[in-house]
Amino acid sequence: MKIAIFKHQYGTTVAESIFDDIEGYVRISEYVDIDFPMLPPSETVEAELAALDKAESKLRMQFQEKLDEIKTSRANLRALTFVEPA
Secondary structure (H helix, E strand, C coil), X not given: CEEEEEEECCEXXXXXXXXXXXXXXXXXXXXXXXXXXXXXXXXXXXXHXXXXXXXXXXXXXXXXXXXXXXXXXXXXXXXXXXXXXX
């Protein structure tokens, strides 16, 4: 993988050549070819599972918030049209 240092308004970052074409990013170093050795699954699976659990929890929370908004809107509409029995 070839990477270089890029400068942008928030500081610097190390990235691949795709950043050459992104507005606001300026390459400030030459590219360096680096081979990153992959970690074995025994060292990464637990972290990947934890990330999936976190993503699922976040999605469930967002879903519940939307459901609560719908329930509140429904209750507000019913309150607007409520007629008290005589």
